[in-house]
Amino acid sequence: MEALGRLVYCKTFYHLIQISSFKNLKVSEIKNKPLPSWLKKPSRGSSETHELKKLLRKSKLNTVCEEARCPNISECFQRGTATFMILGDICTRGCRFCSVITGKPLMPSTDFAAEGMRVAEAAISLGLKHVVVTSVARDDLKDGGASGFYETIKALRNNIKDITIEVLIPDFRGSTEALQIVVDAGPDVINHNLETVPSLYRKVRPGSSYIRSLELLQKVKELDKNITTKTGIMLGLGETESEVKELMNDAVGYKVEIFTAGQYMQPSLEHLPVFKYLPPEEFKSYKTYAESLSFKAVYIDPLVRSSYHAGEILSNSLAS
Numbered sequence: 001m002e003a004l005g006r007l008v009y010c011k012t013f014y015h016l017i018q019i020s021s022f023k024n025l026k027v028s029e030i031k032n033k034p035l036p037s038w039l040k041k042p043s044r045g046s047s048e049t050h051e052l053k054k055l056l057r058k059s060k061l062n063t064v065c066e067e068a069r070c071p072n073i074s075e076c077f078q079r080g081t082a083t084f085m086i087l088g089d090i091c092t093r094g095c096r097f098c099s100v101i102t103g104k105p106l107m108p109s110t111d112f113a114a115e116g117m118r119v120a121e122a123a124i125s126l127g128l129k130h131v132v133v134t135s136v137a138r139d140d141l142k143d144g145g146a147s148g149f150y151e152t153i154k155a156l157r158n159n160i161k162d163i164t165i166e167v168l169i170p171d172f173r174g175s176t177e178a179l180q181i182v183v184d185a186g187p188d189v190i191n192h193n194l195e196t197v198p199s200l201y202r203k204v205r206p207g208s209s210y211i212r213s214l215e216l217l218q219k220v221k222e223l224d225k226n227i228t229t230k231t232g233i234m235l236g237l238g239e240t241e242s243e244v245k246e247l248m249n250d251a252v253g254y255k256v257e258i259f260t261a262g263q264y265m266q267p268s269l270e271h272l273p274v275f276k277y278l279p280p281e282e283f284k285s286y287k288t289y290a291e292s293l294s295f296k297a298v299y300i301d302p303l304v305r306s307s308y309h310a311g312e313i314l315s316n317s318l319a320s
């Protein structure tokens with residue numbers, strides 16, 4: 001009951017923040033565009049989806065798949081894959097595209113090791129060979145939550161033979177010390193999403209910095225050249241073609257090895273509206289351009305999310 005009350009409070013509080021910041025948009029921007037056919041995906045329930053949800057509830061685990069209302073959730077859950085979201089379910093940032101609750105986090109850092117073990121146990125139950133772990137932003141903590149990643153990576157590594165581990169990290173406000181903690185745990189992939197082109201940062205990712213994110217990715221390679229670096233963006237927020245190409249060139253220059261891009265989809269009316277649904281041909285054209293650069297693997301398609309088919313993409317990048 002208490003938890004429900006907290007959730008209702010946080011969601012309401014979050015929506016109030018979102019609605020008030022929405023006033024900065026022009027009325028023409030707020031129009032909700034109908035979803036084109038190529039983005040419609042049947043969301044069929046299945047016994048696999050049901051079992052996975054049951055396991056997540058029982059283990060008190062969160063997934064970004066559910067929190068971010070990912071369009072691929074039925075497909076991924078039916079395949080027994082999910083992206084675990086650690087460090088609680090309340091985020092200290094208020095990115096305008098994201099439906100994770102914003103507020104004051106409740107999970108203390110003393111609970112991180114136990115959460116890491118629960119992720120490892122869930123991964124064992126699901127028979128996962130590649131695990132993706134992300135988190136809410138924890139700007140309230142001195143290490144930005146890096147020790148939570150450390151605990152989870154170690155729990156997975158110590159309990160599952162031959163597992164590959166991908167972490168999708170926040171920017172830790174550019175802290176090399178925090179990044180070092182994650183690197184020391186030895187993940188196979190460190191992903192940090194640039195999300196959009198620099199000209200849209202204030203509107204889409206307030207409180208974050210394009211250059212700081214690029215530098216974080218480059219620092220990963222400086223700290224451990226064996227860790228694969230990965231980034232991703234959303235398209236359809238109002239970026240231009242030349243800005244996207246410039247971003248891809250920047251990513252290569254800052255030592256990013258895997259690049260992903262997919263269509264931005266508005267999670268609710270309180271979130272940033274879609275500026276444009278790019279037709280599949282435009283995605284193909286960006287893919288061709290990205291493949292002409294020196295990335296090891298590229299995954300660009302309307303429904304791609306940074307953790308979509310993550311295991312296969314890592315294998316492709318290692319084979320190249």
Ligand code: SF4
Pocket residue numbers: 064065066070071072073074076077081082083305306307308309
């Ligand atoms: S694409 Fe990623 S976030 Fe979406 S359902 Fe699949 S694993 Fe979850």
